Amino acid sequence: MEEENLISISALQHLAYCPRQFALIHLEQAWEENRFTAEGRLLHRVVDAGTGETRHDLHIARGVHLICHTLGLVGKADVVEFHRAESGCTLPGRKGFWRPCPVEYKRGRSKQADWDRIQLCAQALALEEQFDLVIEEGALFYGKQRRRERVVIDDPLREQTRQLARQAHALLEEAVLPPPEPGAKCSHCSLEAVCLPRRQNAQAYLDRMLAP
Numbered sequence: 001m002e003e004e005n006l007i008s009i010s011a012l013q014h015l016a017y018c019p020r021q022f023a024l025i026h027l028e029q030a031w032e033e034n035r036f037t038a039e040g041r042l043l044h045r046v047v048d049a050g051t052g053e054t055r056h057d058l059h060i061a062r063g064v065h066l067i068c069h070t071l072g073l074v075g076k077a078d079v080v081e082f083h084r085a086e087s088g089c090t091l092p093g094r095k096g097f098w099r100p101c102p103v104e105y106k107r108g109r110s111k112q113a114d115w116d117r118i119q120l121c122a123q124a125l126a127l128e129e130q131f132d133l134v135i136e137e138g139a140l141f142y143g144k145q146r147r148r149e150r151v152v153i154d155d156p157l158r159e160q161t162r163q164l165a166r167q168a169h170a171l172l173e174e175a176v177l178p179p180p181e182p183g184a185k186c187s188h189c190s191l192e193a194v195c196l197p198r199r200q201n202a203q204a205y206l207d208r209m210l211a212p
Helices: 010-017 019-026 035-049 115-131 155-174 184-188 202-210
Strands: 053-055 058-068 073-085 089-091 094-106 137-142 147-152
Touching: 010 019, 010 115, 010 155, 019 155, 058 115, 073 115, 094 115, 115 137, 115 147, 115 155
Parallel strands: 094 137
Antiparallel strands: 053 058, 058 073, 073 094, 089 094, 137 147
């Protein structure tokens, strides 16, 4: 797939959360900052500012660029931990074999829904394609709880991720904005005012949309 047709890995998290949010961001290029997005941006800035390091049998790489031609995805992993192993990939300037483990940083708390796990799985699939190996697990680090959640990259999660990748490409090709699906999660979305303008004063909404 041509690089200009690749979709951001993070877009799968948006699509899993809400198809309309996905389309507003990736089809109509809409974006609004709120407390949640600002906290997330700050957390990722801190992570990206770090440098790689090696600790005995562990090498930590930060801000790793990823590409998955099979699913048409491109993105960046916050952290990829390479653990020394009996088999796996090789790393420049380091002896032996290593097994990669993607680690994604999130500002909030662990969720029952798979939104974040899908994004992590997409990173794992990209690493598998790049290093020609199988990744069995990754991790999510939640800033609010200050703890890491182990995520098994199993077959159901892989299939869910692949289906969402196909759906994402189809939605962008159709170029049709899905209808709103109002619910509790809307209050956490930075695009609530854009997506559901009827919830705010009509004149304020018109001023916002017509502003230069």
